[in-house]
Amino acid sequence: MNSSLWTGIKLVLCKELTMGLRFKAAWASMFMFALTTLACVSLAMQGGQLEPKMAAALLWMIIFFASMVGADRGFADEDAAGTLMVLKLYGSAQPVLFGKMLYSFFLLAMLVLFIAPLFFVLMGAEAVFPGVFVLTLLLGVAGIAAAGTLLAALAVGARVKNGLFAVLMLPVILPVFLPAIFLTAEALGGGSLSLNYLGGMALYDGLLAVGASVLFDYLWYED
């Protein structure tokens, strides 16, 4: 990677972090959404335990929809604030894409760090393979960050925004989502581990990032 690209990525990432810390609504809505959903199910269960497969599916549903609340803001907020044009003038496509992708990954990793311990406390689940559990979560949210950044840029021009992001996201992220649910269930004690799924997820994450990188140029530069 050449140094100017890396510098650009770092600059965009720093900008995103500064903005994110200053304007906390995106974080707050995402975290509260995750907490509310988890609390709803936990309340309804009244202390009853879910089997690993169900628990894994629940955890990923929460992560997926919570990320839909937060991750689609990347470009829409800039568009609304009128700063997108400025970013287009000063930033070239790749640093902007990867800077925002890294920030999105960081945000989602924080979300997971917040919700996973609560999930164990409230659902009474137990990680039999904690290492695999953590790695699966990270690879899963990396996929959401990679695909989400491109799709957030796509959705900027749409007139109907509510729900559109989730609709666009699900088919694209399914190849990460399905193995992630399987692996999480296994890490929670639901059967023997199939570790090659981890490789598959990493590979698909890479594919999404490369695909996003190639296609983003078309979205970023006006003709």
Place this chain on the structure above:
Amino acid sequence: MGAVLGGLTLAVVALVFFVVPPAEGLGYYVRLAFFHIPVAWAAVIAFLVSAFQGAKYLRSQEMAADAGSAAAARIGFAFVLLATISGAVFSKLTWGAYWNWDPRQTTIFVLLLIYGAYLTLRGAMPAGHRRAKTAAVYAMFSFLTVPFLVFILPRLYFSLHPSPVINGTGLAMDSVMLAVLLTALVDVTGIFYWLYRKQRTRILREEKE
């Protein structure tokens, strides 16, 4: 072209009902296969055409390519719905349940979601080059799922579905059946192409107005 296709369709229907013998294990239910397989095939072809035309638009910025991509997606959506429904009925008749997330069912469902997402995205944007560009990027991006659907998904789940047709390893077909199936495939591909051209012209005309 419409008249030829109509005639061919009638011929295929007649062949399916009067010539094709009942299949071993499936009986006369096999008749549904002559609808289900070609429709599913056309749904996949439409997906390829949509992504290909999307790529063509990104290279050339021609609105005709964008109209082609949209037309293929619209018709593909209709075909994928037919394939899903006929598949579910077939599944009920032979396996006992409408839906059990067999890998093929999952694949066709993901295709349905992609078409739905693509058309929703188009519907949410005003016509013009920006929509064309956005739609083309989504068509290409969603195409990344293909290796997963084709190579990895079948390993995640156990499948009852016969392996991809024509070679005859999954569904034991005699030569009459195979000939009728191939005719049906040609017929449905023709219908797809015919509808695709009509739709593309219509979209282009709408955008000019």
